[in-house]
Amino acid sequence: MIRDERLSWKEVRDQIRAGILNRTYAPGDKLPRDADIAETLGCARSTVQRAMRDLSDAGLVERKRKGGTHVRTDPVTRATLDIPITRREVEKRGGVYGYQLIDQSLGVIPHEVARKFEQTETTEMMRVQALHLADHKPHIFEDRWICTDTVPEILNVDLSRESANEWLVRNKPYTRFDLRFYAISADAEIAECLKIERGSPLLVIERTTWIGTAAITLVKAYTAPGYEILTSN
Incomplete structure (x- = not known):
């Protein structure tokens, strides 16, 4: 050869x-x-x-x-940040990964979500709430909306066995995304999911992805205290 x-x-x-x-x-x-x-x-x-x-x-x-x-006369330094598969993220650090589907339903998206999807009207989408664990402890609480017009296949995926995070990364490549990082104080629902005190400071990672102008998903990932994210170029 x-x-x-x-x-x-x-x-x-x-x-x-x-x-x-x-x-x-x-x-x-x-x-x-x-x-x-x-x-x-x-x-x-x-x-x-x-x-x-x-x-x-x-x-x-x-x-x-x-x-x-x-x-370029003024080079721009950019870091590369890929959308991570949470399971791999945990296992790469030597942890034991776990996953729990909390709720899955179809419903009309709030106006805030429509705005972030750059839509003028609200439409029906799938909402998925799930918990990712590391070493049997809460790691990330995920609250996600998925556009079933763009991703109709998701309706046939057993999200109690495979996370939407992993399935979408593997099966629905995006052409652009918005990424936001911000801090909040945990409300009662999030505190209960992450097993922390209400009012605890949390880092939220919010992503919105599209194929062209077609929305794919918007997810808010509420990370447990101590969560770290690393990016490099």
Whole structure:
């Protein structure tokens, strides 16, 4: 079997990024054309385009149609934050993962949820409330709305056995999302779910995802005291 020795887009990206960091390409410099880089590195032009797209998303280069690609004079540092599968998050830290479905129902979304979905009218969606555990202790209380018009398959998923978090990450890729972090004081319902004192300070992670303009899900993840989140670039 002959091994394909062509570089992957990540390897191409890393070579270009190294050139930027060691000042082979200084701030403001115009990079070679994608086709020229592909010829030099012996890879497909589409591979270079994928690498450049990632460098652009990372804030290192700026691409303009007919203007080429330039190293940004004021690089933007961006951290990458993927939507996590909570089970993996717990197991990666050596913990024992557990999951409990608290409630699942169909109902009309509140106006606040419609606004965050960028909708002018309220519609019926699925609401799922669930508890994720780490080492048999409450870890995250999840309150989620899922658009069944966009994700009709969710109606056939047994959410008492598989969390909506894990199923959606695996089966419904998003094209854009909003992410919010904020602090609250636990009300009676959340305090009961997380087994903490009412009024305890909590970190909330709120995500809204879409495919194009079609809403997928809005989830508020209420994290237990001591929860940590790590992002890196």
